[in-house]
Amino acid sequence: MRNIAIVGLGVVGGSFAKALRKHPVEGERILAIDPDEETLKKALEEGVIDEGETSNQRILQQADIVIIGLYPLALKEFIKVHRDDFKEGAILTDVAGVKGVLVEQLMEEIPEQVDFIYGHPMAGRENRGYAYADAEVFEGANYLLTPTEKNKKENLERLEKLITRIGFKRVTLVNPKKHDEMIAFTSQLCHVIAVSLINSDDPERGTVKFIGDSYRDLTRIAKINESLWSELFIENKVELLDAIEGFEKQFQTMKKAIQEEDSEQMESMFRESTKRRIQLEADDKKKR
Template sequence: MTTIAIVGLGVVGGSFAKALKKYPQAGERVLAIDPDEETLQTALSEGMIDYGETANQTILQQADLVIIGLYPRALKDFIKKHRNDFKKGAILTDVAGVKGVLVDQLKAEIPEHVDFIYGHPMAGRENRGYAYSDADVFEGANYLLTPTADNQPEHIEWLEQLIKRIGFKRVTIVQPEKHDEMIAFTSQLCHVIAVSLINSDDPNRDTVKFIGDSYRDLTRIAKINDSLWSELFIENKDELLAAVEGFEKQFQLMKQAIQEDNVDELANMFKESTKRRTQLEQADRKQKAE
């Protein structure tokens, strides 16, 4: 019998619970810790968890796998508070969107009797809370694992198998530093651009009458979890600032070409972007087919 504990039944934690119940394994129990009693009761009534506590009393002591669905700073506090409560031999994992700072700051806090494998599901929703969680959000998505030298290979393999069982298509093993560099570019920078774009609008204009798919697509992620993303930006500030600076250089080149009526240079930029987007789509299709 495997006992899985989920800490935090928000969008991601709730989606894990629902996905585990959608793809059940014989003898597997799903427990949850969440400070909101109403959320626990809802999950229980829906059959998405088997038992819940608003604060740990017995759950961590019996969990074989602990999925910690907390923001980075809350995650660090949770580990420090409960470092002596985890079951001997338990596997711990997180879902945070930053890794380097966590690995550095938690190294001395993780007890020797557990195996903490850092992870990042590349799936979620703009809204927050259990009500917006959905098992299907994991279907076909990417998952990043950033193991350290302290992790046991058999535990990494076991966690990979569970991740794929609940719907994820690709599990990529990557160093924490590389994770933060790439996520700064592929995720955090995108949110910087979306937020900056929609906030640059004049609120007195009747913008809604003029929007099409371009504006909708580019600003979709501007509807943002302010508490979470503020933490993510600051915890990964060096990599994010480097990504912002790279974007600014390209933005300035395009601005200059427009100012100088340089049609040829603009055309070259558009051709290059079209080529890169096409290559990205082809690579994505190829990997999904594997």
């Protein structure tokens, strides 16, 4: 018998629960902790979880694997409060979108009897809450693990096996600094651009009559969880500001080319972007 506990049945934690249920293993039980009784009731009625509680201690003491689906600040507080409540030998992992500050601040808080392997599923939904959780969201997605020197090889392998079992196609091991640099560019900067684009519009001019796929695609992630993303931006502000500056340089180069009617410069930028996009698509088709 193996117990997997999920802390926080939001869109990510709920998707983990549903994906684990969709890809079952004999003798595995799915437990959940969430402050909302209605969420737990719904998950139980749907057969997604085997047991759920609003309090933490009893379930944590049973869990062999604990997936903590909390925002970074809440995650830090959770570990500090419950450091003595985990089962000896348990594997802990998170889903937070920043790692450097998190790893540094939690270094002294992680109890010796557990193995905390920092993780980041590169998948989710713009909406929040269990109602939007979906087992399919992980299919074909990337997963990042940021192991530390304290992590045991066998536990890393167990966690990787669980991750690929529920649909992720690629698991990448990366140090916290590299993680935050890359996520600032591939995720956080994209949200900055989407928010800035849609907020630059005049809402009175009837934009909806003129939009096509370009605008829909670019602004999809502008429907954003304001509490979560504010935390992520601030926790990773150095790397994110660097990414914004790099983008601004490219933006200014394009702006200058338009102002000066420099079609040669624009065409060069278009050719380069096309080449890079084609290469990105080819690389993404590879399993690893």
